[in-house]
Amino acid sequence: METILLLNTSMLLTLTIILTPTILPLTTPFKNSTSSITNAVKTAFLTSLIPMTMFFHSGTESIISNWEWKFIMNFKIPLSFKMDQYSLIFLPIALVVTWSILQFASWYMASEPHITKFFSYLLTFLTMMLLLITANNMFLLFIGWEGVGIMSFLLIGWWFARAEANTAALQAILYNRIGDIGLILSMAWLASTLNSWEIQQASSPTQTPTLPLLGLILAATGKSAQFGLHPWLPAAMEGPTPVSALLHSSTMVVAGIFLLIRSHPMLTNNPSALTLCLCLGALSTLFAATCALTQNDIKKIIAFSTSSQLGLMMVTIGLNLPQLAFFHISTHAFFKAMLFLCSGSIIHSLNGEQDIRKMGGLQKILPTTTSCLTIGNLALMGTPFLAGFYSKDLIIENLNTSYLNTWALALTLLATSFTATYSFRLTMLVQTGFNRTPPISPINENNPMILNPLTRLALGSIMAGLLISSLIPPTNTPPMTMPLPTKMAAIAVTAAGIILALELSNMTHSLTLPKQNPYINFSSSLGYFNPLAHRTNSSNLLYPGQKIATQLIDLSWYKKIGPEGLADLQQIPSKTSTSLHKGLIKTYLGTFALSTLIILATL
């Protein structure tokens, strides 16, 4: 059987099925509905399992080039798709997560009048994301990159009448734009040096210059919310929970890391770029984990958790292990989306309550949701043999046995223990203890639209790690021998984090109110980064901008160049020439006499 043909055909068929609900209503009298879009994504998921199974079975990869945009004569921009292990595995994962989220959203957004538009926005986002994943050249990747940025803006600001949602959407666009500067810089360098935007062309035997790599790292900092360009990710929680589950946990925010994975042949040779990735990732993961410790909004805690895991993926890139970073992306997608869906179920059941201080005792009231929340939190902490363990434990082992910056190692281990702390705090405050919610909302879980996605993603959170790690051969030898403390390091720091969380919860139960101290203030104000950066930057740009545009340019320069300047220039000769015709008889007689004398003198 022609394996490559089947691979290419099924992949293109998947992408076409995704495009169908967008294109079909334009040409035929077919109306989209939530069930049609959900079924389209489900069909696409089942179709995408074919090439994934073929890759597991025989390791086939391919690059196909369909059409070429003949724009400039000696620069090729083909419409080419790359089916390698990264795209073949991520496609079914993204599709199953999207299918689950769409099913969930048909319950969560049931009271939304424009629900079909919401679903078509989510579908457009999925199309852009899949384009980014399967792109073989930077041009298609850039189209997908910008596309996911635009859809993120539209979806965060879905409830556009709310000023905070608009501010959050604007923040997302601005921070992503700063990252785009880096991406365009790298694209320009690639185009001018290698005369091609194809990803295969980009590997070189000698050290790649640092400048394009800095551009790529800046792009990843913007899109994947690393420290420095991170505030948009917690602010993006203003959007509906399905948006947070799809974009800001599983798919869009990993686009930056995916870019670095795709361009790892360029990164491999440049140790300074790798060290920069490592340090930036370590700082991001610790900063986000610190901020998550004192948050009280359930969605914000999970958002900071995402930010912290993205920092961990950046650390893995810095260790020159792109395959492991991709593995963590895949397992993270499952449990993070599930955490968001559980939080959405809890929020709707409690009639819009998002503060964990007002939740409690939900273990008996919402059994399936809280069980899935527990599974998700355990997977996030890296509990042995759940999905997160396979990727996270491997990352920690590689960290401990490599030659790297000591402080980066220390920060990552500290962040791992903080992960356990805030996950445990979340579980304790939401599920256990006495019920602190007002007893007015009817809570039930009898809708299969909630239960099916949650159980599907829970199954994925448990099995995905084992399946992916056993079916894909690693590209580099993992560290096999290490002393026992090093091997147990991840579990040890996680246990330390859980013990810390238990201690703190004991303190709160014995009613000792924590006094305000600088560390709590730093953590709960998100490191003071938001007010410092946002207020100074915007007021320093807007106020002088208004002054320059109005007073300097409009009122001064335009007037000087145009009417008033001309008028001033005209005044000088007119002042000097009016003295000649002011009606002074003596001056006239004098000039008459002078000119007569001159005429007589020349005779």
Add this chain to the structure above:
Amino acid sequence: SEMSKDLLPGPYPRTPEERAAAAKKYNMRVEDYEPYPDDGFGYGDYPKLPNKSLHERDPWYQWDQPDLRHNWGQPMHWDFDMYVRNRVDTSPTPVPWHTMRNHFLAFLGTMLIMFVLGEFYPSYRPVGPKQYPFNDLYLERGGDPNKEPPVVTHYEI
């Protein structure tokens, strides 16, 4: 139709009567009305309102325009598009500004210094001492026992 001449902004008010007329024009009390200083920047008699953003106005009051937190006829700030709720927020922070700045810079500075230190003292797996053969069997292969044997490295970190 256009606004009448007496409703448009005018030149800087010099006499107290002009000030009172300008305050009435802008729907302000004479005590509150304060024009921009007349230093040639073209503000005229437009009132100088306090530089407070719309975030600081009461969110629960029933404004005429709820998104702008503005009532009909209320004088708007010269830079009102900067103080809208999507832009600059001047509301008082729980922590004073200099404390925020100092703590943040201290955090960032400590991190950077520690990262630089970590570059000079990296962590790596402790490698064992060189095993047999130490120096490629220099003596056994007939090397001169009085001369220094050449240094042989079997590994690089």
